[in-house]
Amino acid sequence: MAVIERACLLALLACGTARAADVVEGALLIYSDDDDVTVVSRTIAGRYEGETVSAGARLAADVITAASVDLVTAASPGGYEETRREAETDVSVELDRGVRVGAGYGISVEPDFVSQRASANYAHEIYDRRLSLSASYAFTHSAFGRAQDPELTLERDSHAGEIGASLVLSPTLVVEALYGLTVVGGEQANPYRYVRLYAPGAAGQATAVPEAVPDERLRHVGTLRLRARLHPRLFGVAAYRLYADSWGVVAHTASLRASRGFFDEVVVLSADARGYLQDAAGFYRARYETFPSAPARRTSDKELGPMWTARGGLHVEVDPGLRFADALRIGAGFDLLYMRYLDFPFLDARRATLSTIDVTWEPR
Amino acid sequence: MSRRPGGRSVWQKRLCFQFVGLRSRSAAVGVVLLAGLGGCAPVRAWERGALAHRCMQAAPQPSRALLREHVMSVRESAQGGLGGAGAGCGCD
Numbered sequence: 001m002a003v004i005e006r007a008c009l010l011a012l013l014a015c016g017t018a019r020a021a022d023v024v025e026g027a028l029l030i031y032s033d034d035d036d037v038t039v040v041s042r043t044i045a046g047r048y049e050g051e052t053v054s055a056g057a058r059l060a061a062d063v064i065t066a067a068s069v070d071l072v073t074a075a076s077p078g079g080y081e082e083t084r085r086e087a088e089t090d091v092s093v094e095l096d097r098g099v100r101v102g103a104g105y106g107i108s109v110e111p112d113f114v115s116q117r118a119s120a121n122y123a124h125e126i127y128d129r130r131l132s133l134s135a136s137y138a139f140t141h142s143a144f145g146r147a148q149d150p151e152l153t154l155e156r157d158s159h160a161g162e163i164g165a166s167l168v169l170s171p172t173l174v175v176e177a178l179y180g181l182t183v184v185g186g187e188q189a190n191p192y193r194y195v196r197l198y199a200p201g202a203a204g205q206a207t208a209v210p211e212a213v214p215d216e217r218l219r220h221v222g223t224l225r226l227r228a229r230l231h232p233r234l235f236g237v238a239a240y241r242l243y244a245d246s247w248g249v250v251a252h253t254a255s256l257r258a259s260r261g262f263f264d265e266v267v268v269l270s271a272d273a274r275g276y277l278q279d280a281a282g283f284y285r286a287r288y289e290t291f292p293s294a295p296a297r298r299t300s301d302k303e304l305g306p307m308w309t310a311r312g313g314l315h316v317e318v319d320p321g322l323r324f325a326d327a328l329r330i331g332a333g334f335d336l337l338y339m340r341y342l343d344f345p346f347l348d349a350r351r352a353t354l355s356t357i358d359v360t361w362e363p364r
Numbered sequence: 365m366s367r368r369p370g371g372r373s374v375w376q377k378r379l380c381f382q383f384v385g386l387r388s389r390s391a392a393v394g395v396v397l398l399a400g401l402g403g404c405a406p407v408r409a410w411e412r413g414a415l416a417h418r419c420m421q422a423a424p425q426p427s428r429a430l431l432r433e434h435v436m437s438v439r440e441s442a443q444g445g446l447g448g449a450g451a452g453c454g455c456d
Contacts, residue, residue, distance in 0.1 A: 025425070025426065025427050027425065027430075027431055029428070029431040031435055041435075043430060043431060045427055058427075060430075128407075130407060160444070162444075170407070171411035171415065172415075174415065176422075178445060182443075219443065221442070221445035222445065223445040223446065227420050227421075227422065229414040229417070235419035237420075237422060239422075241445045241446060243444075249441045249442070251441060251442035259424070268418075268419060270419070270424075274436075276436070276440055276442070278440065278441055278442065281441070303439060303441055304441060307440075309436070309439070309440060311436070317425070331428070333428065339439060354432065354435060356428050356431065358425045358428040360425060
């Protein structure tokens with residue numbers, strides 16, 4: 001995988017250098033929190049836009065170093081480090097004026113988790129390109145196990161469908177709506193996660209058993225987004241997402257972004273904020289006082305409990321105006337993230353920082 | 365979880381209620397979109413400059429947006445609806 005990754009990376013850079021690609025872009029993100037989790041993620045992508053055919057490719061990699069308080073691993077009680085690599089490609093064709101169909105494939109590889117995704121999509125612009133309709137379908141197959149148990153093989157499949165519409169209300173205002181349904185079947189428990197059981201009224205843990213969650217999960221999501229030019233150099237985007245699934249989780253997400261250009265748009269400054277609130281899954285309990293019996297559905301995943309998050313950040317993008325690289329933009333961003341767990345006995349909250357660097361180059 | 369004999373569980377009822385609410389809200393959004401279509405003046409080609417501006421896009425830096433959204437989807441239960449789904453991962 002590393003050899004393929006390096007070959008694709010060189011091919012992307014070569015396409016950009018030879019001006020065979022319309023866009024070459026990449027980003028680096030560093031996540032660090034006070035629960036001793038650090039993630040370094042990087043990605044690079046290239047896109048070719050022809051008259052009727054367009055194609056793209058992307059590579060990504062994460063290096064995760066974790067010693068989180070809710071991580072229970074017999075082999076690495078002090079934490080672990082792991083690398084995930086991902087590659088994806090897509091192609092789309094314009095069949096007729098305003099009608100496009102496309103397909104894509106992606107693969108994600110970790111030491112104990114391999115996931116493959118195939119997708120198809122359709123887009124149609126009507127009413128003088130004021131209304132855009134889109135539909136997509138994706139199938140994902142994942143196979144995974146446990147590092148200490150080479151004979152353990154678990155599988156999970158998901159079918160995801162999405163329909164969307166985008167309407168141009170005026171030269172400066174666009175509204176978008178989207179609905180998605182994902183059906184996930186197969187093993188969905190984390191093989192590394194154990195659940196503590198207590199005797200009723202006892203203070204100490206009696207035993208720990210593997211996590212057990214339903215084999216099927218239906219996820220519904222609906223999103224509404226407004227994009228507007230508020231002023232000649234000021235733009236705003238607002239979005240709201242409602243999520244509900246068959247495990248009983250209901251979540252609300254709201255986000256806002258404002259961007260303004262300075263010095264004839266040589267510098268663009270953006271500020272954004274995001275809030276998230278979720279209910280607990282129906283089978284989630286902070287403490288299972290059922291020993292000696294174990295409930296059929298049980299989890300110690302704090303992300304299935306009631307929680308909220310808040311994120312805010314700034315981003316600045318600069319066009320350095322280099323003669324040998326026109327249409328090159330370099331950006332840097334910084335976010336503060338606060339995660340609050342309302343019913344998790346081992347951690348009340350996490351505070352994190354996200355630092356990003358991004359580059360966009362349009363050689364053609 | 366609480367359940368009456370032969371009845372649906374509390375979280376199943378809550379999901380049905382939320383789904384019915386979601387379908388109603390989705391239908392309302394569809395009506396608004398169609399109504400908006402009828403009430404708008406056409407946008408001429410020379411007026412589309414703002415619509416094509418980078419800052420007008422949902423994700424002006426797609427790679428950065430993809431990485432940030434992956435960070436949030438791993439740390440929250442809700443997934444999807446905001447673009448940029450890739451192949452799955454064992455991050456949770």
